[in-house]
Amino acid sequence: MIDTTSISEILDDKGSQVWSVTPDTIVFDAIKMMADKNCGALAVVDGDRLVGILSERDYTRKIVLLGKSSKSTQVREIISGQVVTVTRDSTVEDCLKLMTKHRVRHLPVLQDGKLTGLVSIGDLVNAVISMQRTTIEQLQTYISGVPN
Numbered sequence: 001m002i003d004t005t006s007i008s009e010i011l012d013d014k015g016s017q018v019w020s021v022t023p024d025t026i027v028f029d030a031i032k033m034m035a036d037k038n039c040g041a042l043a044v045v046d047g048d049r050l051v052g053i054l055s056e057r058d059y060t061r062k063i064v065l066l067g068k069s070s071k072s073t074q075v076r077e078i079i080s081g082q083v084v085t086v087t088r089d090s091t092v093e094d095c096l097k098l099m100t101k102h103r104v105r106h107l108p109v110l111q112d113g114k115l116t117g118l119v120s121i122g123d124l125v126n127a128v129i130s131m132q133r134t135t136i137e138q139l140q141t142y143i144s145g146v147p148n
Contacts (some may be wrong), residue, residue: 007087007088007089007091010089010129011116018065018108018115019033019042022044023074025074026071027074030054030075038103040055040106050108051083052075053083054075063078085110087110088116092131147148
């Protein structure tokens with residue numbers, strides 16, 4: 001079953017609010033923002049240019065496990081240089097493949113080089129579940145011959 005739902009549709013439903021920090025932000029402050037906003041990742045922007053993603057995974061692997069101080073380390077020190085991005089025209093299937101290939105859980109959405117959203121693995125799973133629910137309902141209607 002191929003999911004052709006576009007990222008644009010997901011962002012239209014969930015909203016395109018993106019929480020972000022700068023590379024100079026202290027990691028502790030970024031993690032506090034994640035807790036306050038109940039999110040698992042933040043876009044890292046320099047001016048209006050996306051330069052990275054900071055995730056809870058980055059924090060645990062590059063601060064906690066290495067014994068660094070989150071109160072004296074800047075975000076720039078723990079983000080990776082390569083950011084995998086998608087566009088609003090990308091499909092759920094495209095995004096799931098990218099997430100699997102690059103072992104990431106969040107994808108920034110760029111349109112004409114501008115950050116317009118962020119999708120998580122949870123957003124994509126919810127879209128797949130919704131599509132499957134619709135397919136099941138359509139099949140049940142077809143089999144029973146009685147419209148809902």
